[in-house]
Amino acid sequence: MKATLAALCLLIVSAAFVPPVSADSSELIAEIKAVGPEGKGNRQAQQAVKQLLEDETVKLTSILSAFEDANPLAVNWLRGTFEGLADRRLKENGTLPKQELEEFVLDTRRNPQARRLAYEWLIKVDDTAANRLIPGMLNDRSVEFRRDAVARLLEQATSLFEAEQREESKPLYEKALSGARDDDQIKAIVEKLKELGQEVDLPQHFGFVLAWKLIGPFDNSDESAFDIAYPPESEIKPDGKYQGKDSQELTWVSYATPDDYGIVDLTKAQAAHKGAVTYAFAEFTSDEDRDVEIRLGTPNAWKVWVNGKLAFGQEEYHRGTKLDQYQFPVKLQKGKNQILIKVCQNEQKESWAQKWQFQLRVCDAVGTGVLSTTRPPRVAQPKPDESAEKGDNS
Amino acid sequence: MTRPLLLILLIAFAGSQLAADWAQFRGNNSSSVSTEPVPAKFDISDGTNISWTADLPGRGLSGPIVVGDRVYLTASSGFRQDRLHVICFDAGSGEKIWHRQFTATGRTMSHPKMCNATPQPASDGERIFAFFSSNDLICLDLDGNLQWFRGLTHDFPNASNSLGMASSPVVVDGQVIVQVENASDSFATAIDVNTGEHTWKIERPQGNNWTSPAVMTGRTPQEKLVVLQSAEHLIACDPRTGQEIWKHPVGCSTIPSSVIAGDMLFVPSEGLTALRYIPDSDAPEVVWQENKLAPGTPSPIYYDGRLFSLKRGNILAGADAATGEVLWQVRLKGPFSGTPVIAGDKMYLFSEKGLAQVVDLSGDKGKVVHTAEFVDTILCTPAVANGALYVRSDQHLWKIADKE
Structure with missing residues (x-):
């Protein structure tokens, strides 16, 4: 009787010290995926990470699976959670679940970043994995x-x-x-x-837009025009005539860049104007509604609109330029789409502040060029000119 | 033991721990000075006083920090420099304890000399705050467990600089404070160390700014002020509210940062300007201004009543901190990107070409007493802790210490 009573007491005392039942791991993962801008959801996510890191039963691949549809902030929260768990298990057990990780790597329906993360931990415990897996990855989404x-x-x-x-x-x-x-x-x-x-054909490989209609220069004295909406921002009229900088009459002019990297050098296509704005317009025909990325390189302040909707812009002058300097997602509609870019030149006099140019490409998330179905033939390359831009324009 | 005595001992213990650490860019007080000497002679070719060398997974201008018996470092890698690394080493052995990786959410373009891992991480002794040029801010505990993640360019898409961001965070009053200053969406913000949430965010002058905040003491030893410099002015803010306390309305350099010694501020402005903080005043007093002390890229250093400025042309100048009088100048082999450190009356400088130079500061004039080739490009500001100096290149992290 005494023993039974003692056991009962022990049970009651033990029960009092049993840690609270942890939330289901899927609920914890959902808390992490709910993080948003400006620290939104951080507190809940922090608790969820802590509980998951203490959970010896949670499957590593359940964290990886959650990368699907996670925003970029949540992806990093999930990365941190996964690596914390994987590191601890590797140190404690000397290995990781190889088969589970490899199956995840090979499941191309999964999120590419999650698959790559699985791979990077797999090769810590399987030195044959790289040779077996990488040759088949040539056209991967990662x-x-x-x-x-x-x-x-x-x-x-x-x-x-x-x-x-x-x-x-x-x-x-x-x-x-x-x-x-x-x-x-x-x-x-x-x-x-x-x-x-x-x-x-490098422009085709990258998806550079080569053929443009240009109109400019409009006035940008004292860098004043970044937020001034000149007429092309309201409507694209191919036969439109507008008053530009110094009261000159402006019309749209066709220009196709011969550059391998799609660089439109406005100092050559127009002239080396200072304190000026030029707009470049291109029609892009898509055979379906689809998500694409626009990738832009320019040392000038700029804005880009797609189908009349401002996609992005940045007011920064002469801080360098390179391929894919800016990347932003846009939606193309089936049929004709309008791409408009505003390229602002300031009045700096330094030799390194004279560039007035841009290169723009349309591609998928991996960087595969997406071409307009009505892409015009490429113009011939001019004879080599030492002063011409060549590809690496950083 | 009485409670007050226990409290005093605890504070003293905490103070001694802090003194041995090197918790942020230029050390705990942004002074670039350690009271503990490190070896004056070292050589990687024969291993003299090189305790260990660790291989790194990526590039970095960010110097290491030291908390307790661990060294923490950031790096960035990948064709787009979008892979962010935070690595923890055992200070004694150089063994890697943990390594966490994240993905940049902001733009990663920078001048080719810079890379995403340019800002130096910071610590409050319990957490590591790893900040990157892409304006990603990662908080991990000392064992590498994620506490929170913020993507400041993700949140504020026009906060970026195509030349790269370099400002390093400071931690004060439970806030990690970062300057995200650029030609477009320019701001400074305080983020709660516990939650990663904004405590305050203030607009800053539009213009690229690579300087780092510094912390000074206010009217009481407990009151701290965070000092922010820009091409327009120098201001001091309350770190808990962001409220401006005083302003020096003169433009400052946007590369070398200010150094603080007690109530004195030595500011890269109009050459170099010495300011004295006046409690309850809305402006500090100008004590002296000296064009001949204008620093190049490295920040000035105050040490033992003297002010040291590494000027353009690789000239190291020593000056009387009270008057600004230049006492001596010595030409070194540069160029230099990282700020030097001082330990035990000697200054340790690492040129971009990987040449270490040790300058003895004990005499009437600075004297180069040792040089050593590190072969790699070195752009970081080193760390000094527990009698050891830590310096990194894109490839390696070295610990320089007396092996005895």
Whole structure:
């Protein structure tokens, strides 16, 4: 009797110290995914992370699965949670669930960032994984997987090229180019293909818009015009005539850049105006409603509209420019779409502050060029001009 | 033990812990000075006084910080510099204790010399605040457990600078304070260390600014003020509210940051300007101004009654801090990006080309007493803690300490 009573007391006392039943891990993950701008949801997410990190039963892949549809902030909260859990389990157990992670990596329906994260922890415990998995990643939705796959092909192709097996190297370079989305790799491949007698249409590969209608210069004295809406911001009239800077009459003028990297140099297409604004307009025909990215490089203040809706803009002058400097998502509608860019030049006199240019491409989230179905033929490249911009315009 | 005595001991203990740490850019007081000496001679070619070398997973101008027996460092990697790394090393062995990675939510473009991991992390002794050029701010506890994540360019999409951001955070009164100052959406903000929520956010002058905030003592030892400089002015704010307390209405440099010593501020402005804080006044007093002390990229350092400025042309000037009189100048081999550190009467400088130079400050004139080639490019501001100096390149982190 005494023993029973003691056991009962122990049970009651123990029950009093049992930690509260943790919320279901899916609810905790949902709390994390609810984080938003300016710290919204941080407190709840913080508690959820803490509980998940203490949960020995939660599956690593359940955290990874949650990357789907998570906003960029939530992705990082999930990353931190996953790595905290994985690190602890690896230290405690000396391994991680290899099969579970590999299955996740290979499931291409999953979020590409989550799959890459799974891979990076998988290769800590499986030194055969990289050789087995990466060759199949050439056309993956993860740019990092693609990059690794392209790097391997480049290495193989270069070995053949340097061993004087040039013809054998060519298909490998071509295959590498089909997956390559990073400019450094593309440049390396294109250079070799050129040596092998094959020209690559870089604007097509990247999705640069080459053919534009230009109108300008409007006045931007004292950098005053970033928020002044000149007529092209209200409507695009191909035969419109407007008063521009210094009272000159302005009309739309066709211009197609011959540059491999789609750079429209307004100092050449128009003139080296200072304190000026020019608008560039392009029609882009899509065969479906779709999400795309516009990627822009410019050293000038700018705004971009798609179908009359302001997509993004930044008032910054002469702080450098490069390919894909700005990236923002837009929606294309089936049929004709209007892309308008406002490019503002200020009046700085320094030699490094004279550029007035932009390069704009349309691509998917991986960087694969998306082309207008009514894309005009490319204009011929002029003879080499040492003063011309060439690709790397940083 | 009586409660007041216990409290005094606890404060003293906490103080001693803090003194041994190097918790932010230029150290705990943004002074760039450690009271503990480190070896004057070291050499990576033969390992002299090189305790350990750790390989790094990415680039970085961000210097290390030291909390207790651990060293924390940030790095960035990837073709787009969009992979953010926070790494923790054992200070004794150099072994990696943990490594966390995140993805940039803001723009990652920078001048080729810079990279996403340019701001130095900071710590309040319990947490690490890792800040990046993409304006991503990550809070981890000392064991690498995520506390919160903020993407300030995600939240404020026009807060970016195509040359890259460099301002490092400070932690004061439970707030991590960052300057996100650029030509477009320019602001400074205080974020609660516990929750990652905004405590305040103030508009700042539009214009790129790479300087870092500094903390000074106000009317009482407990009252802290955060000092923010810009091309328009220097202001001091209440770190809990963002309310402006005083203003020096003169434009300041946007690269080297101010240094504070007691009630004196040495500000890169009109060359170098010495200001004295006057309690309850809306402006500090100008004590002296000296064009000959204009710093280049590195921030000035106050030490033992003297003011040191690493000027353009790689000239190190030593001046009387009370008057601004230039006492001596010595030409070094540069160029320099990182701010030097002083430990035990010696200044340690690392040039961009990886040349370490040790300058003895004990005599009438600074004297180079040791040089060492580190081969790699070094752009960081080093850390000094517990008698060891930590410096990083894009490839490596070194601990320099007396092996005895």
